[in-house]
Each structure stands twice: as structure tokens, then as C-alpha cells.
Amino acid sequence: MESSGWHLASLLCVAILTFLCHSTQGQANGDCPADGRTWVAFGNNCYCFVHGEEDIPKRYTIEKAKDMCKDFGLLTVHSAEENKFIVDYSPNVWKGSVNVWLGMYYSIDDNQFKWKDESPLTFKNWEEGGMEDLEVPPVDTCVTLHVASGMWESVSCTEQQENGVVCETPQKAAPVKKNGSPVLSALVILSVILILGISAFVWFLQQRSNSGSFLLPSFEYHPPFKAPSADQTCLVEAEEIS
Incomplete structure (x- = not known):
């Protein structure tokens, strides 16, 4: 006994x-790129809201937006929470009504929109009519997010210029520390006692x-x-x- x-x-x-x-x-915390730009962490990703000169939004083509987010990617939205985060944070960067390019394209083979990484749209937030009432040929269709409403709109990739660019990249895992802090070591000792x-x-x-x-x-x-x-x-x- x-x-x-x-x-x-x-x-x-x-x-x-x-x-x-x-x-x-x-324990390890995520890490955002250190390239001199301001990155904001949300969920498992990092976001860079591209500023214009003196915080004044400038208008960019989709190709220019892709070039500005080189080595990363344009904004992708996979949940209502992520969509709300973009809407809520944008006023900290831009003033007035801003439309943000989404990293999305129209796949003719599958006859549907897809993200640039080929992942399907698990979350959709089309404005009324949305992609069902396309006014441009599918081959020339891009998508923007209206920050004022949070809704998505299909627009022309070649004719439309938007004044919001958000780059996105997954967070990098921080290196795991092998040696704990003195406080944590003390907690372990007290627990044993x-x-x-x-x-x-x-x-x-x-x-x-x-x-x-x-x-x-x-x-x-x-x-x-x-x-x-x-x-x-x-x-x-x-x-x-x-």
C-alpha cells in the first residue's frame, strides 16, 4: 500500500x-517579414497595407499591385473574421473610400473564381448580383474589396485601377527556445516541491x-x-x- x-x-x-x-x-510566436515595411499579424498571416505618398492612397493597376507584393502575394480572404479585419484596419492607413485588389482570378476551365494559390473560395462576400452579373469577359475579370462595405465586386483587370493594395504572407515560426526563463524555472521547482x-x-x-x-x-x-x-x-x- x-x-x-x-x-x-x-x-x-x-x-x-x-x-x-x-x-x-x-512555445513559439509567429514572425512577420522585416523588410522595412509595416506588417500586421492576424491569425496565421501577416498583412502589409501599402501606403501612398504622405498616406494619400494612389491608384494602381492589378499588375502594379502584384509587383508591389513581389515575393509575397495579394490579399486573400478565407473567413468573415479576416474580411472584417481588413475593413476595420484600413482606416488606420487610408482616408476615404478605398477599394482593395484581391488575389483572385477567374478560371475558364473550372468556370469559377479561384485564389492565386489555386485554393477554392471557402468564404464569399459578393455584393448583390456579384459574379453572376459579370459586365466584363471572364478572361479579363478581377475582384476588389470595398473597404466601406466589406463587399466584393468583379471588375476589369485592364481598365480598372484601385487605390488599395494589401500584401499577404504566412507568418514564419519563431525558433524554439531550449532554455526557459528564470521565472518559468522557478515555477517548475515550486511545482515539484x-x-x-x-x-x-x-x-x-x-x-x-x-x-x-x-x-x-x-x-x-x-x-x-x-x-x-x-x-x-x-x-x-x-x-x-x-
Whole structure:
């Protein structure tokens, strides 16, 4: 019983220590590019809202927008939360009504819009009519996001110029630190001491319970040893002779 209790406490201690070590050493934060531009992290991606001169939005063609986001990519939106993030953050960069190019194209083979990375549209936010009422040939169709409303519109890739460019790239995983901070190390040590203290207390309660008394352990009284007197010694000798 005693050995099993200590064995269970030891296993619990090792399990918690392992969890603490992994949780303190395995944490890593995402990282955005350090190319001199301002990148904003949201979810698992980083976004760069391209400024114009003196924060005044300029108008760019789709090709110019792609060139400005070289080595990265134009904005892609895969959820309502991401769409709302673009709408809410844009006023921090631009003033007035801004339309942002989306990294989307119309696939003639599949007869549908796709993102530049060939991923399907898991989220759509077309304005009324949307892509069903295209006014331009599909081969010349691009998509913009209206920051004022958050809705999407299909426009001409060659004739339309928009005044908002947002570059996007996945966050890079930060290197995992092998050595924990002094505070985390102290927490691990305190956790070990606490676990051992609780284990010792539980073992002590088990000992008192097994002794038959919850309050005090039972003791058996033994009177002190006394040497026999001279008369008792003579009686013993007489009995042995007879």
C-alpha cells in the first residue's frame, strides 16, 4: 500500500514536470517579414497595407499591385473574421473610400473564381448580383474589396485601377527556445516541491489510518523490567533441586 502510493505520486510528479517542460520550452510566436515595411499579424498571416505618398492612397493597376507584393502575394480572404479585419484596419492607413485588389482570378476551365494559390473560395462576400452579373469577359475579370462595405465586386483587370493594395504572407515560426526563463524555472521547482509535499501528507494520513486510530497511533504498554529479589531466587533454586 505504501509503495503503491509513493509510486503513484512519483508518476504524477514526472507527468507534471514533463508537461511543464514542454509547455515552457516549446512555445513559439509567429514572425512577420522585416523588410522595412509595416506588417500586421492576424491569425496565421501577416498583412502589409501599402501606403501612398504622405498616406494619400494612389491608384494602381492589378499588375502594379502584384509587383508591389513581389515575393509575397495579394490579399486573400478565407473567413468573415479576416474580411472584417481588413475593413476595420484600413482606416488606420487610408482616408476615404478605398477599394482593395484581391488575389483572385477567374478560371475558364473550372468556370469559377479561384485564389492565386489555386485554393477554392471557402468564404464569399459578393455584393448583390456579384459574379453572376459579370459586365466584363471572364478572361479579363478581377475582384476588389470595398473597404466601406466589406463587399466584393468583379471588375476589369485592364481598365480598372484601385487605390488599395494589401500584401499577404504566412507568418514564419519563431525558433524554439531550449532554455526557459528564470521565472518559468522557478515555477517548475515550486511545482515539484508542492507535489512532493502533497505526496508526503497523503502518505502520513495513510499511516495513521492503517494504525487503527485516526488521531493518534496506538502503542502497546510494556512494564519496565525488574530483577528478581533474593527470596524469589531461592524459591526458584529450591524448585529446581526438588
